[in-house]
Amino acid sequence: MLQLLVFLLCGGILVSGLLAVTLKSVLAATVSAGLASLFAAVCYLLLGAPDVAMTEASIGSGLSTLMFLYAIRKTRGGDD
C-alpha cells in the first residue's frame, strides 16, 4: 500500500516535470516546477524523512517559485 502510494507520487513528480519542460507559458512552467517539489516533499515524508520534507516544502516549493517569478519579472517584463 505504501509502495503504491510512493509510486503514484513519483508519477506525479514525472508529470509535473514534463509539464514544466513542455509548457509554453513561463509562468505555468514555474508553477509546475513548484508542484514537482510539492510531490517530492510528500514522497520524502512517506519514505520516513520528515526533516527533509520540511526543508523541501519551504525552500523548493515556496522560495524557489518566488525567486523564479522575481527573476522573470526582472529580466523579461513578463510576457506570460
Next chain:
Amino acid sequence: MAESILLAAAALIFLGALLGVLRLLLGPTVVDRVVAVDMLTVMSISMMSLYALVAGRVIYLDAALVYGVLSFLAVIAVARYLERGL
C-alpha cells in the same frame, strides 16, 4: 469502524488529488493551473496528516504544519506577479 473511516478519507483525498492533476493537465489558462496547485497543496497536507495518524508518528505532523504555514507563499507570489506587483 475506524478503519473504514480512514479508508474513506484516503479515497476522498485521492479523488481530490486526481481531479486536481486533471485540471492541471487540461487547464486552459495559467490561473486554472495555479488554483489546481493550491488545491493539490491542501490535498498533500491532508495526506501527510492522515499518514501521521496511520503511522502513529507525531513528527510527521510538524512537516504538515510547516507546509501549511508556507504553502500559501507561492500562490500569493503568483497573484502578485499577475497583478504586476512583484
